[in-house]
Each structure stands twice: as C-alpha cells, then as structure tokens.
Amino acid sequence: FFWLQKNFSAQFCLHFQFRYSDWQDKVLMVLGTTMAILHGAGLPLMMIIFGDMTDSFITSENITYSEFFSYTLMGKLEEEMTRYAYYYSGIGACVLFAAYIQVSFWTLAAGRQIKRIRQELFHAIMRQEIGWFDVNDVGELNTRLVDDISKINEGIGEKIAMFFQAVATFFTGFIVGFTKGWKLTLVILALSPVLGFSSALWAKIISAFTNKELTAYARAGAVAEEVLAAIRTVVAFGGQGKEIERYQKKLEDAKRVGIKKAISANISMGIAFFLIYASYALAFWYGTTLILSDDYTVGKVFTVFFSILLGAFSVGQTAPSMEAFANARGAAYAIFSIIDNEPEIDSSSDAGYKPTHVKGNLEFQNVYFNYPARPDTKILKGLNLKVNCGQTVALVGGSGCGKSTTVQLIQRFYDPKEGTVTIDGQDIKTLNVRYLREIIGVVNQEPVLFATTIAENIRYGREGVTMEEIEKATKEANAYDFIMKLPNKFETVVGERGAQLSGGQKQRIAIARALVRNPKILLLDEATSALDTESESVVQAALDKVRKGRTTLVIAHRLSTVRNADLIAAFENGVITEQGTHNELIERKGIYYTLVNMQVASGTEDQLQEEGNAPSVSEEVWKGSILTGQRRQSTQKSIKRFRIQNDEPDVNTVQLVSVSVFLPACVFHN
Numbered sequence: 001f002f003w004l005q006k007n008f009s010a011q012f013c014l015h016f017q018f019r020y021s022d023w024q025d026k027v028l029m030v031l032g033t034t035m036a037i038l039h040g041a042g043l044p045l046m047m048i049i050f051g052d053m054t055d056s057f058i059t060s061e062n063i064t065y066s067e068f069f070s071y072t073l074m075g076k077l078e079e080e081m082t083r084y085a086y087y088y089s090g091i092g093a094c095v096l097f098a099a100y101i102q103v104s105f106w107t108l109a110a111g112r113q114i115k116r117i118r119q120e121l122f123h124a125i126m127r128q129e130i131g132w133f134d135v136n137d138v139g140e141l142n143t144r145l146v147d148d149i150s151k152i153n154e155g156i157g158e159k160i161a162m163f164f165q166a167v168a169t170f171f172t173g174f175i176v177g178f179t180k181g182w183k184l185t186l187v188i189l190a191l192s193p194v195l196g197f198s199s200a201l202w203a204k205i206i207s208a209f210t211n212k213e214l215t216a217y218a219r220a221g222a223v224a225e226e227v228l229a230a231i232r233t234v235v236a237f238g239g240q241g242k243e244i245e246r247y248q249k250k251l252e253d254a255k256r257v258g259i260k261k262a263i264s265a266n267i268s269m270g271i272a273f274f275l276i277y278a279s280y281a282l283a284f285w286y287g288t289t290l291i292l293s294d295d296y297t298v299g300k301v302f303t304v305f306f307s308i309l310l311g312a313f314s315v316g317q318t319a320p321s322m323e324a325f326a327n328a329r330g331a332a333y334a335i336f337s338i339i340d341n342e343p344e345i346d347s348s349s350d351a352g353y354k355p356t357h358v359k360g361n362l363e364f365q366n367v368y369f370n371y372p373a374r375p376d377t378k379i380l381k382g383l384n385l386k387v388n389c390g391q392t393v394a395l396v397g398g399s400g401c402g403k404s405t406t407v408q409l410i411q412r413f414y415d416p417k418e419g420t421v422t423i424d425g426q427d428i429k430t431l432n433v434r435y436l437r438e439i440i441g442v443v444n445q446e447p448v449l450f451a452t453t454i455a456e457n458i459r460y461g462r463e464g465v466t467m468e469e470i471e472k473a474t475k476e477a478n479a480y481d482f483i484m485k486l487p488n489k490f491e492t493v494v495g496e497r498g499a500q501l502s503g504g505q506k507q508r509i510a511i512a513r514a515l516v517r518n519p520k521i522l523l524l525d526e527a528t529s530a531l532d533t534e535s536e537s538v539v540q541a542a543l544d545k546v547r548k549g550r551t552t553l554v555i556a557h558r559l560s561t562v563r564n565a566d567l568i569a570a571f572e573n574g575v576i577t578e579q580g581t582h583n584e585l586i587e588r589k590g591i592y593y594t595l596v597n598m599q600v601a602s603g604t605e606d607q608l609q610e611e612g613n614a615p616s617v618s619e620e621v622w623k624g625s626i627l628t629g630q631r632r633q634s635t636q637k638s639i640k641r642f643r644i645q646n647d648e649p650d651v652n653t654v655q656l657v658s659v660s661v662f663l664p665a666c667v668f669h670n
Contacts, residue, residue, distance in 0.1 A: 017325075028105040031101065036165040044176045044310055045091060047176060050306065052084070055300075056299075114153045127348040129345040134371060137218075143217065143222065148334060151214070155325050159321045166317045173308055181296055181300050183290065187286045201268070207325075213258055227247070345413075349432075354432050361388055364383045368416060368419055369414065370417060371414070380574045383419070384576065391552070394562035398571075441461075445525060448510075449494050461513040461515075473513075479508035479512050482505055519550065521551045523552075544564075559596050563582040568585055578592060
C-alpha cells in the first residue's frame with residue numbers, strides 16, 4: 001500500500017511536474033489559469049443568449065400581425081437582435097483577450113521551468129560518480145536531455161491552459177444547464193459516471209504505455225548515439241547495414257508499444273464518444289417531451305442541450321491535454337529520479353578537507369575493490385603500495401590486473417570496498433573531491449579533445465589560466481613549436497575529438513592541459529602506447545621532463561619506457577607481487593623479468609618475420625651471433641619454445657635477442 005501511495009503521489013500528482021516553478025512562474029500560471037477559465041466560460045454563456053434569441057424569434061412568429069402593428073413589432077425584433085449582437089461581440093472580445101493571455105502566460109512559465117530542469121538535469125548528470133555511468137547508458141541520458149524534457153514542456157505549457165479552459169467549459173455548461181432546466185440536465189447526466197470512469201481508466205493506461213514507449217525510444221537513441229560517435233569505425237568495417245538493423249530492432253520495441261498505446265487510446269475515445277452521443281439521443285427525446293408538456297420553451301431546451309453539449313465535448317477536448325500529462329509524468333519521473341539521485345562521490349560539493357599544502361605522498365593500505373557493473377569480479381585483492389613525494393613509480397602487469405583501477409582510485413572515481421587510499425597520510429575520502437582532482441594531472445592513452453580551439457582545450461585544465469601560463473605549459477609538453485606553425489596557432493580549432501591533429505600532437509596538448517594546473521601528482525596511463533615510434537619519442541621526452549619534482553605514477557605496456565622509474569611495481573591478480581628498481585627486479589627473475597623477456601621475444605620475432613633472411617643489425621653483430629652458435633633459425637625456434645613453455649630463457653639467448661632488436665645491454669646489463 002505504501003509503495004502504491006508513493007508511486008501514485010510521484011507520478012500522478014499534478015504538482016509533481018511543477019517542482020521547479022518559482023513565485024513568478026506561479027503568478028503567471030495563476031493569471032493564465034484565470035484567463036483560461038474566462039475563456040472556457042464564454043461559450044456556455046453564449047448559449048444563454050442563443051436560447052433567448054431563439055425564443056424571441058419563435059415569439060415573433062407566433063404573433064398575428066396586423067398591418068398597423070407590423071412595423072412596430074419588426075422594429076422591436078430588430079432592436080432585440082442588435083442587443084444580442086452586442087452581447088456576442090462583447091463576449092467574443094473578452095474571449096480573444098483571455099485566449100491570448102492564457103497561452104502566452106502558460107508558455108512563458110513553462111519555458112522558464114524547462115530551462116531550470118535542463119540545467120538541473122545536466123548538473124545532476126555531471127555530479128554523478130563514475131560508477132553511476134557504468135550502469136547507465138550515456139546515449140539514453142542524451143535522449144532524456146532532449147526528448148523527455150520536450151515532453152515535460154508539452155505537459156506543463158499551453159496544454160495545461162487548454163485543460164483548464166475545457167474544465168471551465170464543462171462546469172459552466174452544466175451550471176447553465178442546471179439553472180435553465182435541471183430535469184433535462186439530470187437525464188443527460190445519467191451516463192456521466194460511466195464516461196468519467198472510462199476517461200480515468202484511459203488516462204492510466206496511456207500513462208503506463210507512454211512510460212514504456214519513452215524507455216524504448218531512449219534505448220534506440222542510445223544505439224544511434226553510439227553509432228554516430230564511432231562513425232569512422234562503422235564505415236571502415238562496412239557495418240552500416242548491421243547498425244541500421246540493430247537500430248531498427250530497438251525501434252520495433254517502441255513500435256509495438258506505440259501500437260498498443262494507439263489502440264487503447266482510440267478504443268477508449270470511441271467508447272467515450274459513444275456514451276456522449278447516446279446521452280444526446282436521450283436528451284432530444286426527453287426535451288421534446290418537455291416542450292410538448294409546456295414545461296420548457298424551445299429556447300430553454302436549446303440552451304440546456306447546447307450548454308451540456310459544449311461541456312461534454314470539452315471533456316473530449318481534454319484528451320490531448322491528458323495525453324500530454326501522461327507523457328510529461330512518465331518523462332518527469334525518469335528525469336527527476338536522476339536529479340534526486342545523491343552521488344556517493346559528489347564533485348560539486350564543498351564538503352571535505354582542503355589542505356593548504358600537499359607534498360604528494362601516496363599510499364594504498366590493504367585495498368579491495370570491484371566495479372559496480374561487475375560486483376562479482378574482484379579487481380584489487382589487498383593492494384599495498386607506498387609512493388614517496390617526487391618519486392616516479394611504474395605500474396606493470398598483464399591486462400586486467402588492476403593497474404588502471406589503481407589510478408582511478410587515486411582520482412576517487414570510485415571508493416575502495418575495503419582499505420584506504422591516503423595522500424600525505426590523509427584518507428582521500430575526507431578530502432574535498434574537487435580539490436583532490438585539482439592537484440592531480442592525468443594523461444590517458446587516448447587523449448580526449450573538445451571541438452574548440454587549442455587554447456580552450458588547454459584552458460580546460462584550470463579555470464582562469466592566462467595565455468602566458470598556457471604557452472609555458474605547451475613548451476614543457478614539447479607542443480609549442482608545432483602549435484606556432486599552425487595558421488591560427490593557439491586559436492586553431494582541433495575538430496571533433498581532435499580529428500584535425502595527429503596522435504602525437506593530441507597527446508602533447510593533453511600533457512599541456514594536465515600541466516597547466518601545476519599538479520602535485522601526475523598520472524600517466526598508457527600515455528605513449530597508441531603512438532608511432534617517432535611520436536612516442538617526442539611525447540616520451542616531454543613526459544620525462546614534466547615528471548621531475550612531481551609524484552608520478554606511470555602505467556605502460558612498453559616496459560622500455562619505465563625502466564628508469566624510481567620504483568617498479570609488478571601487478572598480478574589484483575595485488576603487487578614484487579617491487580623495486582629495474583635492475584633489482586631483473587635479478588629476482590620474477591613477474592617483471594618474465595614480462596620483459598616476453599616483450600623482447602615478441603618484438604624480435606616480429607622483426608625477423610618482416611625482414612626475412614636479411615640481417616637485422618650490422619654484419620659484425622651478425623657474425624658475433626654466429627660465434628655464440630645461435631643463428632636466426634635457432635633464435636626463432638628458441639623464442640617460440642619460450643613463448644609456449646613460459647620457461648626462463650637462457651641468458652645467452654636473451655642477450656642475442658636484445659642485440660637483434662637494438663637493445664644491447666639495455667635489458668640485462670644496465
């Protein structure tokens with residue numbers, strides 16, 4: 001019962017849709033409603049004049065005119081008709097004014113509220129934690145922002161004015177009917193309870209189908225959003241037909257619900273009009289009986305009948321308004337649920353401690369974690385890691401071992417299920433979220449640039465940054481020179497997702513964006529893995545320069561980029577199994593040692609297959625390899641055998657492999 005009461009109050013309370021109206025909106029709505037009531041009352045009031053005018057015609061026809069009185073009586077009739085014409089003109093002018101005011105005020109009030117709802121919804125989406133986005137489709141959220149808000153606009157705008165106008169016509173019509181002829185009115189009203197019940201049932205059914213229809217269209221919109229965002233990939237693989245089929249399949253769900261909704265609506269409307277016309281037939285029959293018994297005049301019957309007729313038809317005219325209400329209720333329920341959702345990690349909140357100074361000491365203490373979308377999969381299983389101020393720590397390991405998760409926990413995209421993450425001994429849960437992220441700079445594998453200028457993309461790193469600071473950051477990121485060669489320099493528009501720039505250029509702009517906030521902690525998540533060799537060397541040089549004096553965490557699959565780190569932590573199954581410098585870990589011959597050898601072996605085999613029988617290095621080196629008794633063929637076999645067995649390779653073999661990939665004395669003899 002309480003669940004039903006809660007859902008009824010949320011979805012079917014008219015006030016629920018106006019929660020973002022202020023006092024000015026309320027004044028506009030009250031004035032608009034007043035004008036709508038005056039507008040609606042105008043038509044039944046005209047029926048009073050119409051009935052009196054009808055009786056005047058009939059009375060004049062029943063009088064036997066003599067030639068002496070003919071002119072006088074016709075003049076009196078003309079005078080009465082002129083008076084009635086003035087009445088009609090006055091009511092028409094009032095209705096015209098009232099109709100304009102009612103629509104204008106309600107439309108204005110709705111526009112003001114919709115602006116606030118859009119702002120609140122977007123703000124609510126922006127303040128949600130990352131885990132919330134893991135379980136909510138981003139494309140569906142875009143549909144909510146566009147389509148659902150438009151439905152709310154229809155449900156709180158001029159359709160409301162039309163509803164009140166119809167209600168006023170209904171009540172005024174029946175008041176006039178009871179005043180002029182209560183007997184005939186009661187007979188006409190005999191079928192009204194059935195009509196009212198069918199209308200209420202229809203509104204409930206439409207509301208339920210509308211909610212399902214909106215959800216189906218939102219899912220279809222999510223598919224379209226996903227395809228358009230990756231249109232290059234879709235075209236490259238010739239997947240247009242497949243995506244069209246997938247989109248049409250989602251639309252089929254909406255189509256089925258829409259058909260059921262249309263059938264239900266039209267059946268209900270047909271029943272309603274059948275009852276209305278049945279009451280009209282009854283009214284004509286009983287009205288004729290009353291006229292013959294001299295209880296009613298023809299004008300009175302017409303007044304009662306047409307007043308009730310207008311009132312009944314006004315009920316039918318509420319159908320579009322009621323449908324708009326139903327659509328708006330369904331849309332508002334979904335949107336307000338998002339707005340009312342309180343995130344566990346609120347980046348817009350002012351709560352939390354803001355230290356005056358941060359050194360940059362990081363520590364993970366027995367951290368356990370799993371993603372909200374995969375609650376049964378443990379990612380971190382008791383992680384312990386300590387990073388000192390100014391230290392560069394590299395996180396290495398296989399895919400899915402928890403490296404990137406560690407970086408996301410530092411940014412507090414998620415909170416650990418158990419354990420703590422501290423900065424300078426302070427649990428990051430106690431820190432202000434916005435402040436925490438302001439002291440952290442992030443460079444990801446795939447840089448995300450917005451479709452604006454280079455300067456604006458860098459300025460995104462910190463509000464209020466000056467042009468001098470932007471130029472300084474680009475110089476540190478080795479991006480200044482190529483930017484100055486562009487026609488518009490810093491005002492160059494990078495295009496959608498930075499499509500006008502190369503991968504290396506985008507990455508250097510992303511580095512500048514991270515540096516412009518002068519972060520105490522720098523997080524590099526596969527920052528060079530997607531680049532070619534030339535771009536990688538430039539970007540790597542920039543990264544080596546900017547991480548000096550900062551606490552830096554580096555994630556890289558190319559282990560050659562992390563060998564100079566102060567500390568290397570090797571992950572396996574959500575825990576750190578070993579940590580130390582490059583030389584220390586090589587000597588231990590553990591996880592890191594195996595990863596290095598696997599990368600070197602893989603790189604050598606690829607190079608040998610590309611070059612065929614041609615020597616990969618100088619003739620002297622090749623002859624040196626012969627002296628060790630290792631030719632290319634035997635090297636390939638030993639590599640393949642190593643990759644299959646995962647055994648520790650012979651040191652001489654590893655040395656030869658290192659020579660063949662131009663890594664002499666870099667891997668094992670540093």
